[in-house]
Amino acid sequence: MNEEDLISKKELLELTGISYGQLYRWKRKNLIPEEWFVRKSSFTGQETFFPKDKILQRIERIKNMKDGLSLDELADVFSPSSNIQSLSPENIVERNIVTVLAMGLFEEELGSQETLSFNDILTVYVLQKLLQSGEITREEGKMLITVMREHYGTLAAKPCEVVLIRKMGVPLLFLAESAEQIYFDKDVKWIFRLPLAASMEELKLKINETEA
Numbered sequence: 001m002n003e004e005d006l007i008s009k010k011e012l013l014e015l016t017g018i019s020y021g022q023l024y025r026w027k028r029k030n031l032i033p034e035e036w037f038v039r040k041s042s043f044t045g046q047e048t049f050f051p052k053d054k055i056l057q058r059i060e061r062i063k064n065m066k067d068g069l070s071l072d073e074l075a076d077v078f079s080p081s082s083n084i085q086s087l088s089p090e091n092i093v094e095r096n097i098v099t100v101l102a103m104g105l106f107e108e109e110l111g112s113q114e115t116l117s118f119n120d121i122l123t124v125y126v127l128q129k130l131l132q133s134g135e136i137t138r139e140e141g142k143m144l145i146t147v148m149r150e151h152y153g154t155l156a157a158k159p160c161e162v163v164l165i166r167k168m169g170v171p172l173l174f175l176a177e178s179a180e181q182i183y184f185d186k187d188v189k190w191i192f193r194l195p196l197a198a199s200m201e202e203l204k205l206k207i208n209e210t211e212a
Contacts (some may be wrong), residue, residue, distance in 0.1 A: 005051060005052055005053070005179070006038070006040075006049040006050065006051065006052055007049065007050050007055065007056070008042075008047055008048070008049050008054040009047065009048040009049070010024070010047075011132065012055060012056075012059075013048060015056070016056070016059045016060075016144060017140045018063075019065055025071075026071070028060060029071045029072070029074075029075050030075045030078070030079070030091075031058070031062055031074055031075055031078055032055070032058060032059075034052065036050050036051055036054060036055055037050065038050065038051075053147060061201075063078070065205075066163065069208075076204065077201050077204045077205060077208075078201060080158070080159075080197070080200070082118040082172055082200070083161075084118045084121075084204070084207060085117070085118065086115040086116060086117050086118070087115065087116060087121060087207075088114065088115050088116075089103050089107065089112075089113060089115075089116060092116065092121060094122070095207075095210035096210065097121070097125065097203070097206050097210060098121075098124045098125055098127075098128045099128055100123050101126050101128070101130035101131070102125075102131060103124055105131075105138060105141055105142070105145075106120075106145060108126045108129065108135055108142075109142050109146070110145070114123070118124070118161055119148070119153060120146075120149070121178070121207075122152075122196070122199065122202065122203055123144070123148040123149065123152070124144055125199060125203045125206075126144065126157075126162065126194065126196070126199050127141050127144055127145065127149070129194075129199065130144065130192070130194070131206070134175075135191060135192050136164060136191075137171075139171075140164065140171050141172060142175055143171065145171045145174055147162070147174060147175055148162070148175070151175050151197075152175060155175055155177065156179055158194065159177065159178075159197055159198075160175055160176060160177050160195075160196055161175070161178075161193050161194060161195050161196065162174075162175055162193075162196060163175070163176055163190075163193050163194075164190075164192055164193070164195045165184065165188050165189060165191060165192040166188070166189050166191055167184075167185075167187050167188045167189070168184060169189060171191075196208060
């Protein structure tokens, strides 16, 4: 990671207005991952640095949500796994978590399901977002369902992105832990890169908000 991608603890506290105690309380509660605390040598000795974009975004989200959720509930929102085991398709649609259209396409591909696991609910949620934004077609939506079903389980505990590229109109959709070091020829067009951690957080909040 480049130096310009990092921010020191001192700069972080000054920029965000949080206290040293808050920062380490949120760390103990797993709101901020342990691996984001990077010890490095500096002219004053050892100092703690953080990945700048990630930590600033996370602290902003914590500050925005902490009045409505407990720290334990926030920790669940930011966790790469979920306590939610499964929900029925009817329940998911009735609670406006996803639309009938997105659920219909999912069931068209996989048949009628009695219940959906959290990973499948996330798949339908992402499918809906991309269909509504117009970034994918129905056929590409079917590719998304297949890729998520076959591969997301192995990446679920890691930061990953769903990526769509097209070359001469031919789509290629894939999951990647990082798409930073992938290069294509000039005829390849990047359509989108969607970090799944943010979609997971949105989905957990939506489920909690609509919980009966």
